[in-house]
Amino acid sequence: MKKRVYLDYSATTPMKQEVLDEMLPYFTEKFGNPSSIHSFGREAKQAIDLSREQLAKSIGAKADEIFFTGGGSEADNWAIKGIAYANRDKGNHIITTKIEHHAVLHTCEYLEKNGFEVTYLEVDAHGRINIDDLKSAIKDQTILITIMFANNEIGTIQPIKEIGQIAKEKKVIFHVDAVQAFGNIKINVNDLNIDLMSLSAHKVYGPKGIGALYIRKGVKIHSLIHGGAQERRRRAGTENLPGIVGFGKAAALADENLEAHIQHVKVLRDKLIKGIMEKVGYVRLNGHPEHRLPGNANFAFEFIEGESLLLSLDMLGIAGSSGSACTSGSLDPSHVLMALGLSHEIAHGSLRLTIGDFTTEEDIDYVLQELPKVVDRLRQMSPLYEKVKGGQK
Amino acid sequence: MKKRVYLDYSATTPMKQEVLDEMLPYFTEKFGNPSSIHSFGREAKQAIDLSREQLAKSIGAKADEIFFTGGGSEADNWAIKGIAYANRDKGNHIITTKIEHHAVLHTCEYLEKNGFEVTYLEVDAHGRINIDDLKSAIKDQTILITIMFANNEIGTIQPIKEIGQIAKEKKVIFHVDAVQAFGNIKINVNDLNIDLMSLSAHKVYGPKGIGALYIRKGVKIHSLIHGGAQERRRRAGTENLPGIVGFGKAAALADENLEAHIQHVKVLRDKLIKGIMEKVGYVRLNGHPEHRLPGNANFAFEFIEGESLLLSLDMLGIAGSSGSACTSGSLDPSHVLMALGLSHEIAHGSLRLTIGDFTTEEDIDYVLQELPKVVDRLRQMSPLYEKVKGGQK
């Protein structure tokens, strides 16, 4: 079979075998509905209770502060709309950043159409917000600050502790989208003064279609999905039992292996960045040099376009991603890259390679061998590169 | 091991082995994010496309009218809120019934708090609505009729075709919660003039945590979960890939086996009903004698209470459910049983036994042997029964 090198761990991860093994009995044998009072229901309920504890433990929360959802996007939508509508009497102002995931941004835009006001904080060239900007954005009507822990494209980590401190002082509810950070950074919701936090299992070697929202005890929130009394009446719907079991296991594994995981991906990531910087000209690293996710590398290659880069790599079995507009079918390149102040051309040539637990040193060597050739081939075709070679730049 | 007889198929079903087999590769090997353009992403995308077609075919829809959700409750919430808010300029009136699932009822109640008006149609003693009631409930402001295909507790099937006809004539959008009907009744959304329809995989031997909303082409609806461009921009969130694959397979199996399934469960169900009616006194069948789901039996045993009945059966390895208030932790017995006009006492003594593909004749024989003894034992303890025996009733 053709060589396949997966370097898109921030998009999604393969599930670990231990996670699958944990889930398997819950499909066909222990399949009960956790709301049922008979033995089938009770064994299902117990499994969910255990998962909830595993998840709670991994973020320093209490089990009854964990609410399972259908994924990270649902958690974001729920947190933001739920807090907005539950606190409508207190105010209508929300603070977020320009580089949030669409699950946050589009939810905020939806609320803007419905009587809320949203401040989108700028970020610096490395993708970090300015704490003073945040301070001055807070006003009497501010009911929610929602800021991501780490960015999915450029990996930049925000000063969450400082933000949490400010939110606490100003008595504003603080929601954190930690979908990318979870499993890559030690998180303790109490140390960081986080009131709500979104998580997603498929980014940490768990199953797709299951996420969670941490809701600090006492925080008033409306439901997004009404119906049955599941999740202590806050999130209706028959529980995704195997999904929850898998998420619990994945969270427990992520917690146990955190140090080793960080070490493993960081070493490979640094080797990748160093190699590319040495071998390829006209390239820069997007995102923060230090405050970044351990497995994230995001390059901007001048004179070429991201989709053609991705396709060429794919032909070689290398899977990455790009913030190019051509990839997404939208007119503009990634809002994250634009917020960094990159020009359209540069943003178009971005390539994100994200490293995970199954990445090997050979994988990186292979990329370091092939990627420079691909970049070169595409540049030879590019009318923009022509000018550089011709000394016009 | 203790004998275990599962008769709670309406609560949830065990997954079929064929469904699990279909899903398995998508956890650890074919794990790509369907939005990614590399080979991992494309193979994921293809799998989703196939499932969408399987599901569409099973209800006579087109593939691009199927939108995957995190379950039946999300589908109900989305349909009702999404239609309500997208048609707010046309009117604010919604028509439903008193016996809907909580995912519909609580969503309607939520909308009532937000400027909408809801008519809850009464049902007759068998749980069917009156078509004339529906006709006279429709007014100029009516934007949505949401009526379940078949009821989860009593199994009663509504006159969906007539309702669809009226909705079409009056140009009102028609949503159907078909979570219980799907896989038990042949459904064609075009023949029935259904505009939106909620489905859930775990009721048809598919995985938990995955559902779908059918949305007729051209129907204007707001999103419930905002974010990424998944599901043609209508439902954000990384797709539950194995879940979707499993749902597709389950739908295809349900469609193929529909006749055999109906035949199998109906024979056993009829044997169960006949046996209980013969062996136990002071018992009645809740729901419609003919217009009912083939696998549904719902009894009201006088003088006893549902939870104690369930617990006793559970001790014998028999898993059923009840509309008793004691089961749900709420003060009132099932709103469905109350809507039939049952007295509190009678409603409290209800027992739902639902039959599925894995139910055997021996299972039914076992229940017919044990259930009368259990009922009798509990009645011996009941002060209400005492009076009957004493001839006071």
Place this chain on the structure above:
Amino acid sequence: MYSDKVMDHFMNPRNVGEIENADGIGEVGNAKCGDIMKMYLKIDDGVIVDVKFKTFGCGSAIATSSIATEMIKGKTVEEALQLTNRAVVEALDGLPAQKIHCSVLAEQAVKSALLDYARKNSLQLAGLEDFDPTEDHHHHEEEH
């Protein structure tokens, strides 16, 4: 996502490069939109004897440029003017809906090079009267 034909032209693009002293050069698109196509024509006696291109853009932009050069090579100027984006799409066995504009760009690039040729030689070419190479044809159609 892409047909085999598109992938072939993307991975093995025909006629990449520049032509010195080209008789017509056309450049369309802009880097802001993420695509620039540059087309060079060598024309002898009203016949396109050589054509080269350079493209900054996605896989489909590169593939459409490549096949467009093949489709006009050896053709007369008049024949080349008949090239439509639809023909380009068909020749590639189709393109995804949101990539159709890349084929429009290829048609524009050819026309723009022909216009340059016509201007240099003070010719009036039928079909180019209303052609404006600076017009923005970069519409990424949204899927619904």
